[in-house]
Amino acid sequence: MFIGIFLIITWLVLLVRYPAKAFPISLATLFGLSLVGLWVVWLDNREANQLARLELRLNYAPEQCPADRPLRVSLNNGNKVPLVELQWRVAAYAPGDTANLAQNLYSAPRYRGPGELQAGAQWQDCLPMPPLRSGYRPQTLEFRAEHLQGSFSN
Known part of the structure; x- marks a missing residue:
């Protein structure tokens, strides 16, 4: 938990201090995490549909x-x-x-x-x-x- 809080605070400091470099990297990271999340949700729904059949x-x-x-x-x-x-x-x-x-x-x-x-x-x-x-x-x-x-x- 402390590591997660430390990472978020570090990311916020970098975003405030170096916005030109940190903002594009943050967007790319957010996009990648969104793709992984969508993939997990899709697999879960597919399995639920198969179990329903x-x-x-x-x-x-x-x-x-x-x-x-x-x-x-x-x-x-x-x-x-x-x-x-x-x-x-x-x-x-x-x-x-x-x-x-x-x-x-x-x-x-x-x-x-x-x-x-x-x-x-x-x-x-x-x-x-x-x-x-x-x-x-x-x-x-x-x-x-x-x-x-x-x-x-x-």
Whole structure:
């Protein structure tokens, strides 16, 4: 923090003392930083749009899955590029409620996608249940994937 303050004060002194030399360099620096900022924002928006095109559904399906992994996940990659990596957290909600009933503890299972999933491809698997708050049964809850983080190939 002190280094940043020192750099700003030094830049202001140079700008006041040598305006003919410092002003063009300051404009070039500002232009370069603006380009880097725009590039980062563009990449972030592109990734958010690609994650929005993924169709990820979670269902409690003990009849279709093993007893230790009763949560069925279906993933459809609606992008034009392959999905390289995907991870998320599972949230559980009572119908019509907004309180997350899944306990996201450190010991809770980590949910990851299939690895590489080609454009337009589908993937299904069974996953373990997250720990739920006491008094709630999984049959009565809606499960959603939240905090998606992923990467796509270029």
